[in-house]
Amino acid sequence: MIQFRQAGICVFQSALYQTTASVIDTPDLVLVVDPNWLPHEVQEIVSYVDTIKGSRPVYLLFTHSDYDHIIGWQAFPQAITIASEAFVNNPDKQKEVDQILEFDDKHYIKRNYPIQYPEIQIVIRQDEEFLSFGQTRIRFWLAPGHNADGLFALLEPQGVWLVGDYLSDVEFPFIYHNIEDYQMTLEKASKIANEAQPKVLIPGHGQVCQHIPEMGKRILFSQQYIDAALRHASGEEVFEEEALLAQYDFPKGLRSSHQDNLNLIIKSNSKF
Ligand SMILES: [Zn+2]
Numbered sequence: 553m554i555q556f557r558q559a560g561i562c563v564f565q566s567a568l569y570q571t572t573a574s575v576i577d578t579p580d581l582v583l584v585v586d587p588n589w590l591p592h593e594v595q596e597i598v599s600y601v602d603t604i605k606g607s608r609p610v611y612l613l614f615t616h617s618d619y620d621h622i623i624g625w626q627a628f629p630q631a632i633t634i635a636s637e638a639f640v641n642n643p644d645k646q647k648e649v650d651q652i653l654e655f656d657d658k659h660y661i662k663r664n665y666p667i668q669y670p671e672i673q674i675v676i677r678q679d680e681e682f683l684s685f686g687q688t689r690i691r692f693w694l695a696p697g698h699n700a701d702g703l704f705a706l707l708e709p710q711g712v713w714l715v716g717d718y719l720s721d722v723e724f725p726f727i728y729h730n731i732e733d734y735q736m737t738l739e740k741a742s743k744i745a746n747e748a749q750p751k752v753l754i755p756g757h758g759q760v761c762q763h764i765p766e767m768g769k770r771i772l773f774s775q776q777y778i779d780a781a782l783r784h785a786s787g788e789e790v791f792e793e794e795a796l797l798a799q800y801d802f803p804k805g806l807r808s809s810h811q812d813n814l815n816l817i818i819k820s821n822s823k824f
Pocket of ligand 1: 620
């Protein structure tokens with residue numbers, strides 16, 4: 553279904569995990585981001601892109617390599633792909649592919665396109681790298697922490713900010729990779745929100761956000777969550793887990809993710 557629509561912006565939302573997929577179009581290009589999950593949902597995005605693209609080139613951005621975000625790659629075989637260098641160098645590519653195959657197998661899902669790890673044509677290597685196409689510019693920042701290969705992208709002059717699996721309103725930070733990286737990525741997010749003043753923030757899961765103060769709140773909430781988790785791990789203070797989970801619509805699903813975060817922090821503390 554379509555969650556959000558505005559001139560040049562269409563945000564689709566999957567029935568699964570409120571995962572978003574975006575199509576941004578400017579006079580110069582059509583940018584598709586993380587097309588996902590179910591076959592009819594991916595098809596809806598393909599049809600939409602076919603309807604609007606005209607003679608414009610189609611680019612396909614992956615915000616990161618978690619399997620739910622790369623599941624639709626080959627539904628856009630002509631698109632020019634963009635992702636981070638760490639995405640290209642992911643040492644566990646087969647793991648992501650296997651997770652897709654397992655998901656489809658478990659749910660008896662057939663797709664009309666092959667499942668593969670995306671091959672990337674435009675590789676982003678550093679912060680503030682940008683691509684220009686006519687009047688359209690896409691600025692990038694590396695965003696590791698949630699996983700190792702995240703990427704923030706800001707489309708200008710439209711002010712559309714794609715953040716992948718950060719700054720969601722339906723889940724707290726999921727830290728699969730590294731807590732220090734996650735904190736640094738939040739610092740970058742704060743700088744981008746203040747300096748670039750994006751008009752629309754699109755998270756990988758949950759609702760888009762059109763107000764800078766709300767973006768600031770989401771950043772602050774993530775920082776506070778991590779601070780509380782760190783205090784818990786060091787034995788300074790007990791994390792009020794029930795109070796955290798009570799804030800969400802889907803507390804049962806989130807409980808184990810919170811536990812995974814705490815385990816990751818405790819494990820990384822014990823290394824020192
Ligand atoms: Zn995700």
